[in-house]
Amino acid sequence: MELGLAWLAAGIGVGISVLGAGTGIGRLGAAALEAASRQPETAAETRTLMLIAAALIEGIALIACIVCILLAVKTA
Amino acid sequence: MSAQPHQTPAESNVFTQLLEELGDHHGFYVGPYKLLDLPIILWDNGRLHLYPSPTAMEQAGLYRMVEGHPVRVADGKPPALDLSITNLVVYQWLGMLLVGIALWRAVRRYRAHPLRPPRGLQNAIEALVVFIRDEVVFANVGHQRLGVRLLPYFLTLFFFILVLNLLGLVPGGHTATGSLAVTGALATIAFFVINGGAIATIGLKNWLRHLLGGGPLWLSPILVPIEIIGMFAKAFALCVRLFANMTAGHIALLSLVGLIFFFGTVLIAPVSVAFSVFVYLLETLVAFLQAYIFTILTAVFLGLASEETH
Numbered sequence: 001m002e003l004g005l006a007w008l009a010a011g012i013g014v015g016i017s018v019l020g021a022g023t024g025i026g027r028l029g030a031a032a033l034e035a036a037s038r039q040p041e042t043a044a045e046t047r048t049l050m051l052i053a054a055a056l057i058e059g060i061a062l063i064a065c066i067v068c069i070l071l072a073v074k075t076a
Numbered sequence: 077m078s079a080q081p082h083q084t085p086a087e088s089n090v091f092t093q094l095l096e097e098l099g100d101h102h103g104f105y106v107g108p109y110k111l112l113d114l115p116i117i118l119w120d121n122g123r124l125h126l127y128p129s130p131t132a133m134e135q136a137g138l139y140r141m142v143e144g145h146p147v148r149v150a151d152g153k154p155p156a157l158d159l160s161i162t163n164l165v166v167y168q169w170l171g172m173l174l175v176g177i178a179l180w181r182a183v184r185r186y187r188a189h190p191l192r193p194p195r196g197l198q199n200a201i202e203a204l205v206v207f208i209r210d211e212v213v214f215a216n217v218g219h220q221r222l223g224v225r226l227l228p229y230f231l232t233l234f235f236f237i238l239v240l241n242l243l244g245l246v247p248g249g250h251t252a253t254g255s256l257a258v259t260g261a262l263a264t265i266a267f268f269v270i271n272g273g274a275i276a277t278i279g280l281k282n283w284l285r286h287l288l289g290g291g292p293l294w295l296s297p298i299l300v301p302i303e304i305i306g307m308f309a310k311a312f313a314l315c316v317r318l319f320a321n322m323t324a325g326h327i328a329l330l331s332l333v334g335l336i337f338f339f340g341t342v343l344i345a346p347v348s349v350a351f352s353v354f355v356y357l358l359e360t361l362v363a364f365l366q367a368y369i370f371t372i373l374t375a376v377f378l379g380l381a382s383e384e385t386h
Contacts, residue, residue, distance in 0.1 A: 048211070052376060055369045059313040062320040073092045 003074065010071035017064030024057040094330050098254055098323060101144060101163040102130050107248030114166065116146060119157035164252040171239040171252065179235070208234050208371060216375040219382050222277050226378070229269060234371040237262070241322060241363035245356070253366075254322035256315065263315035266374045271307070274381035286381065310377050314370060321366050325359040 032050035036043040104112040113129030118139065127133035130141050139146045139155065147154050182198040194202050213230050217223040237253055244251025252258050275283045289299040332352045336345050 048215075048372070051365075051369065052372060055317065055373060056313075058321075059317045062316055063313070065320060065324075066316060069091075073095070075092075 006071045006074045010068040013071065014065055014068040017061050017068070020064075021057055021061030025054055028053050028057065090334070091327075094327055095323075096144070097330075098251070098326055100255060100257075102141070102146075102160060103163065104166050105163055105248075105250065109248075112166075114161045114163070117159040117161065118146060118155040119159060120148070120155035125155075163250055164255050164258060167243055167250050167252045168240065168258065171236060171243055174243075175232075175235045175239050204234070205231060212368070212372045213375050216372065216379045217382070218379050219277050222273055222378070222382060226269065226273060230371055230375060233262070233266075233374065234367050237318070237370055238364065238367035241367060242360075244322065244326070245359055245363060251322045251326065253318055254326060256319050259315045259318040262318070262370070263311045266314055266370075266377075267308075267311035270310070270374065270377045270381050273378050277382040278384060282384070283381070286383075310373075314373060318366055318370055321362055325355060325362060328355050329359070 028050060032046050036046045039046075102116060103110045103114055113131070116125075116127040116130060116133050116139075118125040125133075125138065127136060130146075133146060134140050138149060140149055141147075142152075145154060146158065146160075178197060178201060182194075182201045185194070185198050208231055209227060212234075213223050213227055214220070217226065240253045240258075241251065243249045244254060253262075271283070274286075287300050287303045288296055289303050291299050329352055332348050332355065335348050336342070
């Protein structure tokens with residue numbers, strides 16, 4: 001019963017964190033694309049900034065996933 | 077990505093088994109094949125225990141292997157410190173050797189013919205070195221002299237992580253960067269480089285002033301703890317990001333191949349193989365991307381920490 005709840009929590013948790021990260025990276029990508037098409041001459045700089053911000057968002061999501069993994073590998 | 081047989085406890089599920097396979101082993105494996113027994117070095121009860129292989133350790137009678145890790149025979153607890161040469165250590169040595177040979181060859185050609193255009197592998201290395209120097213280090217570390225002095229560190233970091241990531245994608249290879257111990261060590265070095273570089277550039281007083289976060293003095297009870305946590309969180313995030321990215325791809329690959337055994341039919345194989353090839357190619361991209369991200373984030377954090385004014 002408790003193990004089942006831990007797996008349920010892991011599943012729900014990973015879903016929510018992926019939802020947040022997906023929204024964040026999606027908005028980031030849209031904004032970066034818009035900036036790059038408005039000012040193509042700064043596209044390289046925009047890409048670097050986008051990658052850094054994406055990595056930071058991803059870092060948060062991955063830490064959330066690690067928490068979920070800890071729940072999923074819970075034994076007894 | 078290996079699949080050597082392992083004695084796993086009955087209560088562990090498939091997922092923990094996968095993580096166990098991707099982790100460290102006391103033998104040098106290529107795929108499921110064990111090529112070498114690796115020496116075991118333990119620090120326990122105030123003295124050093126050296127054994128040439130796990131079998132020799134079990135014959136000596138003080139320790140035995142349980143689930144792939146040495147434990148005391150007397151009370152079944154792990155030793156105080158396990159400093160063994162493990163699978164991933166050997167893969168790191170292999171990575172160092174490859175980076176060393178590749179860069180040494182390029183440098184030797186530059187020395188021999190300084191005026192001839194680069195060719196072959198030298199060309200690829202030059203492109204990467206120039207990219208890291210101009211786009212990653214000099215663009216983000218604001219202080220010019222600090223950037224020049226730390227350029228060797230950033231180049232080593234990039235090539236080391238890149239080669240370890242790619243070694244893990246060679247069929248049968250293990251990903252040393254897919255282990256928290258390895259990425260933790262890299263992040264610890266990055267932590268000291270970021271803060272040491274900042275203190276060396278702007279002085280201890282200005283570095284301490286950064287802890288205020290640019291706010292007024294009366295906000296310091298809130299801001300100082302946040303800034304201190306932020307200092308460690310940056311290094312922690314670097315560590316977890318690299319580890320999770322390298323591990324996630326491998327788990328996805330193993331799960332896709334596992335679908336064939338899960339359904340117990342050959343018909344699912346084409347789907348599994350197609351998706352596996354896609355994930356494998358994605359992992360190749362991620363191998364380059366994560367080496368780049370780790371390097372550029374270290375450079376960005378160093379640049380932020382060594383700013384004169386906030």
